[in-house]
Amino acid sequence: MFETPLAPARRALLSVSDKSGLCDLARGLDALGISLVSTGGTAQTLRGAHLPVTEVSALTGFPEIMDGRVKTLHPLVHGGLLGRRGTDDAVMAEHGIAAIDLLVVNLYPFDTVTARPDCSLEEAIENIDIGGPAMLRAAAKNHEHVIVLCDPADYAEVLDALAHGGTPIELRRRLAAKAYAHTATYDGRVASWLGARTQGENSEPFPPNLHLAYERKRILRYGENPHQAAALYVERNAPRGTIATAQVLAGKELSYNNLADADAALECVKAFQRTPACVIVKHANPCGVALGASVREAYEHAYACDPVSAFGGIIAFNHRLDAETAALILERQFVEVVIAPGVEDAALAAFAKKPNVRLLATGDWPEQSGQSVDYKRIAGGMLAQDADRDTLMLTDLKVVSRRVPNADELRDLLFAWHVSMYVKSNAIVYARESRTIGIGAGQMSRVISARIAAIKAEEAGLSVPGSVMASDAFFPFRDGIDMAAQAGIRAVIQPGGSMRDNEVIVAADEHDMAMVFTGVRHFRH
Numbered sequence: 001m002f003e004t005p006l007a008p009a010r011r012a013l014l015s016v017s018d019k020s021g022l023c024d025l026a027r028g029l030d031a032l033g034i035s036l037v038s039t040g041g042t043a044q045t046l047r048g049a050h051l052p053v054t055e056v057s058a059l060t061g062f063p064e065i066m067d068g069r070v071k072t073l074h075p076l077v078h079g080g081l082l083g084r085r086g087t088d089d090a091v092m093a094e095h096g097i098a099a100i101d102l103l104v105v106n107l108y109p110f111d112t113v114t115a116r117p118d119c120s121l122e123e124a125i126e127n128i129d130i131g132g133p134a135m136l137r138a139a140a141k142n143h144e145h146v147i148v149l150c151d152p153a154d155y156a157e158v159l160d161a162l163a164h165g166g167t168p169i170e171l172r173r174r175l176a177a178k179a180y181a182h183t184a185t186y187d188g189r190v191a192s193w194l195g196a197r198t199q200g201e202n203s204e205p206f207p208p209n210l211h212l213a214y215e216r217k218r219i220l221r222y223g224e225n226p227h228q229a230a231a232l233y234v235e236r237n238a239p240r241g242t243i244a245t246a247q248v249l250a251g252k253e254l255s256y257n258n259l260a261d262a263d264a265a266l267e268c269v270k271a272f273q274r275t276p277a278c279v280i281v282k283h284a285n286p287c288g289v290a291l292g293a294s295v296r297e298a299y300e301h302a303y304a305c306d307p308v309s310a311f312g313g314i315i316a317f318n319h320r321l322d323a324e325t326a327a328l329i330l331e332r333q334f335v336e337v338v339i340a341p342g343v344e345d346a347a348l349a350a351f352a353k354k355p356n357v358r359l360l361a362t363g364d365w366p367e368q369s370g371q372s373v374d375y376k377r378i379a380g381g382m383l384a385q386d387a388d389r390d391t392l393m394l395t396d397l398k399v400v401s402r403r404v405p406n407a408d409e410l411r412d413l414l415f416a417w418h419v420s421m422y423v424k425s426n427a428i429v430y431a432r433e434s435r436t437i438g439i440g441a442g443q444m445s446r447v448i449s450a451r452i453a454a455i456k457a458e459e460a461g462l463s464v465p466g467s468v469m470a471s472d473a474f475f476p477f478r479d480g481i482d483m484a485a486q487a488g489i490r491a492v493i494q495p496g497g498s499m500r501d502n503e504v505i506v507a508a509d510e511h512d513m514a515m516v517f518t519g520v521r522h523f524r525h
């Protein structure tokens with residue numbers, strides 16, 4: 001039933017909010033002898049381009065009413081879209097329903113309107129399109145006989161097909177699926193927007209139903225491993241200053257792992273604002289983080305933390321990348337991706353010699369540019385939570401040891417704490433002079449993470465004595481403190497809250513360490 005050849009199109013209904021490409025399409029349709037029917041604003045645009053057009057109201061014999069709430073919701077429109085050619089001919093003739101062979105609709109710009117901070121509920125509601133989705137769904141259902149267009153990007157392909165004998169069923173089916181995706185996304189956004197308002201009133205933190213709408217940006221070569229197929233999806237209106245919206249200035253296509261690691265590196269480097277900072281990431285964990293007087297110094301110090309792991313790493317900066325630093329990175333190490341808010345022309349030129357290295361410019365990022373909600377898939381479900389935010393104020397710190405940290409230690413404690421937020425749990429970060437000295441990541445026991453941080457420092461030839469330690473969660477036993485003291489750690493920052501806090505504090509005092517509690521935990525899995 002679904003493969004019958006399509007009779008030549010005779011009538012098109014056009015009703016679009018986004019009028020881009022409209023007149024060219026209509027001109028092409030007119031040249032093919034297809035008559036044009038349109039709603040008010042669309043008809044006006046077509047008439048302005050001297051195209052012959054009939055208003056829907058003339059077709060239905062019913063005016064557009066209620067400020068456009070009802071324009072196309074009429075049996076003569078929906079019968080024309082839904083009538084099965086061959087099966088419904090008699091009933092169509094009986095009721096004077098003329099077939100509509102091509103539908104061109106895009107919807108009221110609900111997203112754009114509701115993105116305005118001053119958008120009222122009334123304005124939002126008037127921008128919920130009803131007639132448009134109804135027509136799209138009707139035409140898509142009847143795609144055996146009707147061509148449905150909801151995206152100006154498809155106009156040329158359809159015009160070309162019509163000019164060359166008609167649209168193949170595969171094309172019509174693809175466009176039908178696209179129309180349903182379009183209306184589903186649209187309804188999802190309306191539901192989320194209204195849901196969010198309801199939440200505000202009832203103070204429910206999460207909506208009862210979750211509608212996530214992402215557009216496929218790219219099919220990736222493969223996923224985490226070569227046998228896994230993969231794709232990148234992005235949010236519509238994704239925030240600036242993110243990997244999803246970054247501009248690729250140079251290099252090969254980004255892989256799945258590149259994107260995931262680049263995101264980890266960028267989100268970590270955003271923790272530092274004024275002072276130049278550099279983060280080097282491997283397998284989603286920072287292996288070197290440093291601040292510096294310049295971007296170059298930050299890179300040198302981040303690299304020195306773990307040169308072995310930095311091989312094949314992802315490097316992110318929070319300040320513009322200069323030519324000198326770019327040249328140093330490229331000559332010194334194998335690097336997969338370099339990310340910065342901006343890139344000097346001469347720095348970009350340096351990448352010409354290494355065509356495989358990806359260079360990303362994110363543009364400046366707003367202060368709160370990360371995700372507000374974090375999602376994680378589990379088999380058969382999805383976990384949603386507020387994104388972890390760094391809200392620590394100096395005044396939140398509670399000194400629990402006998403010795404109070406000195407100013408240098410305090411500076412390094414805060415630096416290490418910021419870094420620990422971006423290290424997988426159990427996270428231990430050793431730091432000194434605003435640079436990491438050793439990082440223990442992703443271990444099942446905290447004391448082993450502390451030991452790994454010490455081993456890493458030793459491997460890199462960095463001396464631990466005088467350094468500080470940050471722990472993303474409390475120490476369940478004193479062993480982590482003893483371990484760190486043995487390595488030469490002088491001060492500790494951690495949330496506190498363990499049943500054995502007293503034992504842990506006693507250990508710190510015994511080693512003459514300064515210890516501060518943050519009262520906040522930063523697990524990351």
Ligand SMILES: NC(=O)c1ncn([C@@H]2O[C@H](COP(=O)(O)O)[C@@H](O)[C@H]2O)c1NC=O
Nearest residue numbers: 017039041042069071072073108130131132
């Ligand atoms: N109410 C209706 O019957 C109706 N029919 C079509 N629309 C929408 O009206 C817009 C086009 O309006 P105009 O041609 O007046 O600029 C399109 O986005 C279309 O999806 C409608 N508007 C809202 O539901």
